[in-house]
Amino acid sequence: MYKLEKTNLDDFLRTVSKDREVYALEQAGSQYHLIRSDAWQAGKHTLGAFRPVEPLKALVFHPRDLLGSLGDTAPGADIPERIVIGAKNCDVSALKIHDYVFLNTAPVDPAYKEAREKTIIVSCDCTDACEVCFCPAVREQPYPKAGFDINLSPTDRGYVVEAGSERGRQLLEKAGKMLSAADAAILKERDQNRQKLLEKVCAQTEKMGLTCGADLRQAVEKSQGKKIWDDFAEDCVECGACNLICCTCHCFLLADGRGKNNATSRVRQWDSCLYKNFATVAGGANPRRHRAERLHNRFDKKFSFFPEVLGCYACDGCGRCVEACTGKIDIRKVLKRAVNEL
Amino acid sequence: MSCNPYMPMPAKLENVVQETANIKTFLVRPEKPLVFKAGQFIALTVPGIGEAPFTPSSSPSISEKIEITIMRVGRVTEKLHALKPGADLAIRGPLGQPYPLEKYHGQEVLIVGGGVGLAPLRALLFALFEDMGKYKKIFVRYGAKTPADIVYRQAVEAGWGRKEMDVVITVDKRDAGWSGNEGVVTKILAPDKLKCNPKEGVAVVCGPPIMMKFATLELLHLGFAPENIYLSMEKNMSCGIGKCGHCRLGPFYACKDGPVFSFDRIKNLQKIWD
Structure with missing residues (x-):
C-alpha cells in the first residue's frame, strides 16, 4: 500500500498510462463520460466522484464485433494496449460476470480474452454517489475490493495507491519514485471515507424503501x-x-x-x-x-x-x-x- | 472446432432426400471430419443468411459426412430447403451433451418420437445398434400427423431390419391406404401396446413440446422414474456454447447443459414445455 501526493497525480497517471490508449472520465454537467484519448490530460480528465454514464463492459465486450468472414482463419482485428482510469467498483465488479461467461466457462471467447488482457484497470474509490446508486443493496460497496490492477483512494492527505494484480505491481514500480509507504493516518482516513460514503449510499437506498442486505x-x-x-x-x-x-x-x-x-x-x-x-x-x-x-x-x-x-x-x-x-x-x-x- | 468458437468450418451439401412434404434430409460433408456423439447437435450455416441448430440424424460413428433431417419451419430452414446438391454451407460443432449411453446399459430402452423429432433419435438408434448386446431390448414408439408425414418411412416400417426391435407407429389422422394405428403417440404407450418394464427401463423422447409433455406424463404414469426419462428441449439458441443467454432454462443453458435433460433435472422449472 502506497501514498501518492496530490500534486503528483497527473505525473503518476501519465507514467502508468505511457504508450497506451487511455480511457478516462470527463465531466459534463453532473455526469461523467468514459472517453478514449491518446494520453491522460490534466484538467480535462478527472478520476470522477462516481461511475460514468457508459458501462465499462463495452470496452471488453464490444456492442458489435465483426467475428470474421466464413472460412477465414485469421484472428480478428488487433486491440491496442489500453488503460482505463477512474473505473468505479460497480463496473469493475461487473466484469466478474463477463469473465465467468467469456473466459472461465469453456470455450474461451477469443475477442473478449484479448480485450481483457490488453486493458489495464486503474480504479478509484467513489467519493460521492449519484442519486440512483444503490450498490449496498446488492452486497457491493462504493470502492473496489478486487478486480483492479491499481486502485486509488482519494484522501485529504493524498492518494492511497494499491496494486491488485501482478501487472499492477509492475506498473507501480515504474512510478516508484512518486510513491512512499502509506502511513497509518492516510489509511485511517481512507477507511473513514469509505465507511462514510457506504453509509450515505445505504441511507439513500433505504430511503427508497430497499433494505440493504435483503434476500x-x-x-x-x-x-x-x-x-x-x-x-x-x-x-x-x-x-x-x-x-x-x-x-x-x-x-x-x-x-x-x-x-x-x-x-x-x-x-x-x-x-x-x-x-x-x-x-x-x-x-x-x-x-x-x-x-x-x-x-x-x-x-x-x-x-x-x-x-x-x-x-x-x-x-x-x-x-x-x-x-x-x-x-x-x-x-x-x-x-x-x-x-x-x- | 475452429479457434474461434463462433465461426463454422466450410461444408458442402452433397445430397438431399425428400422425406415428406416439408422435411428433407441433407447430406453434408464438412471440410474436416466432425466427430459427434448421439444427442449432440451442430449449428448449420447457410452463408449470408444465418445459422440454426440441428441434431444430426446419421450414425455418430461416421464423421466425414453427416445427415441432418430438417423441417422447413423458419427463415434459415426455408433457404436450406431451396438448396441443391453442391451448395456451400458451413458447420459448427459438436455442441451440447450427448445421451449418457452408459446409463442405458443393461436397461430396456424405449424411444418415443414425434414427427421430425425422430431425426435425433435415429442417430441414437444407430449408436445403440453398434452395441446391441449392452441393452436389454429396444422399443420404438413413433407418431406422425399422417402417413405422408412419416420420416424414414421405409426404415421405420421395416424396424430398421432388426427383428429384435419392437417398433410401433401411429398417425394422428389416417389416409385411405393406412391400416395401422390411429391416434396420438401416447395411445401406443398404453400397456396393451407396450410390454416393457419401466422399472428396468429408460425412455428417450423427442418431438414437438406438446407431444413431449403428454408422453412424459404417460411415461410417469407407466412407472418410469423421472431420472430415467430423457427429453430434448427445443429452445432458441444463438451461440450454442452457453454464452449468448438465449436458451436459458432455469439454472441451465439448453445448448451447453442439454439439449437432452433427464426429467428430474427440469421438472420443477417453469414453462419447460413452451
Whole structure:
C-alpha cells in the first residue's frame, strides 16, 4: 500500500498510462463520460466522484464485433494496449460476470480474452454517489475490493495507491519514485471515507424503501407469475435500454450478413431479453410471450441464475437502468416490492 | 472446432432426400471430419443468411459426412430447403451433451418420437445398434400427423431390419391406404401396446413440446422414474456454447447443459414445455 501526493497525480497517471490508449472520465454537467484519448490530460480528465454514464463492459465486450468472414482463419482485428482510469467498483465488479461467461466457462471467447488482457484497470474509490446508486443493496460497496490492477483512494492527505494484480505491481514500480509507504493516518482516513460514503449510499437506498442486505434472490424467485410483473411491465416499452446500459448484462446475438466482396461475415452484437422474440424458436413458440414474463426473466437472470452458478448477483447497483428506462421503471422499486411481498 | 468458437468450418451439401412434404434430409460433408456423439447437435450455416441448430440424424460413428433431417419451419430452414446438391454451407460443432449411453446399459430402452423429432433419435438408434448386446431390448414408439408425414418411412416400417426391435407407429389422422394405428403417440404407450418394464427401463423422447409433455406424463404414469426419462428441449439458441443467454432454462443453458435433460433435472422449472 502506497501514498501518492496530490500534486503528483497527473505525473503518476501519465507514467502508468505511457504508450497506451487511455480511457478516462470527463465531466459534463453532473455526469461523467468514459472517453478514449491518446494520453491522460490534466484538467480535462478527472478520476470522477462516481461511475460514468457508459458501462465499462463495452470496452471488453464490444456492442458489435465483426467475428470474421466464413472460412477465414485469421484472428480478428488487433486491440491496442489500453488503460482505463477512474473505473468505479460497480463496473469493475461487473466484469466478474463477463469473465465467468467469456473466459472461465469453456470455450474461451477469443475477442473478449484479448480485450481483457490488453486493458489495464486503474480504479478509484467513489467519493460521492449519484442519486440512483444503490450498490449496498446488492452486497457491493462504493470502492473496489478486487478486480483492479491499481486502485486509488482519494484522501485529504493524498492518494492511497494499491496494486491488485501482478501487472499492477509492475506498473507501480515504474512510478516508484512518486510513491512512499502509506502511513497509518492516510489509511485511517481512507477507511473513514469509505465507511462514510457506504453509509450515505445505504441511507439513500433505504430511503427508497430497499433494505440493504435483503434476500433479493428469494424475493425474485418467489415473485414469479405474480402481479408485480404485470404492473411494472405496463410501463415497459421493450426498448432494451436497461440491458444495453447494464454493467453486467452479457446476452448477445450472432448475426450473419454479407461484408466486403460479398463475403459472408458473422457479427456478435448485444441483445436484449426484453425483446419479444429473444426466446422465440423457429416454429413460433415463445416461452415468454408476455412482457411481464420477460421483465421477470431479466430479474431472474440477475438475482437467481447468477447466484446459483456464480454465487453473486448480476447487478452491482450502478442504477444506470433507472436513468435509461424509457418507462421510468426503477429497479429499486421493483426489488422493494418483491421483498415486501415475500 | 475452429479457434474461434463462433465461426463454422466450410461444408458442402452433397445430397438431399425428400422425406415428406416439408422435411428433407441433407447430406453434408464438412471440410474436416466432425466427430459427434448421439444427442449432440451442430449449428448449420447457410452463408449470408444465418445459422440454426440441428441434431444430426446419421450414425455418430461416421464423421466425414453427416445427415441432418430438417423441417422447413423458419427463415434459415426455408433457404436450406431451396438448396441443391453442391451448395456451400458451413458447420459448427459438436455442441451440447450427448445421451449418457452408459446409463442405458443393461436397461430396456424405449424411444418415443414425434414427427421430425425422430431425426435425433435415429442417430441414437444407430449408436445403440453398434452395441446391441449392452441393452436389454429396444422399443420404438413413433407418431406422425399422417402417413405422408412419416420420416424414414421405409426404415421405420421395416424396424430398421432388426427383428429384435419392437417398433410401433401411429398417425394422428389416417389416409385411405393406412391400416395401422390411429391416434396420438401416447395411445401406443398404453400397456396393451407396450410390454416393457419401466422399472428396468429408460425412455428417450423427442418431438414437438406438446407431444413431449403428454408422453412424459404417460411415461410417469407407466412407472418410469423421472431420472430415467430423457427429453430434448427445443429452445432458441444463438451461440450454442452457453454464452449468448438465449436458451436459458432455469439454472441451465439448453445448448451447453442439454439439449437432452433427464426429467428430474427440469421438472420443477417453469414453462419447460413452451
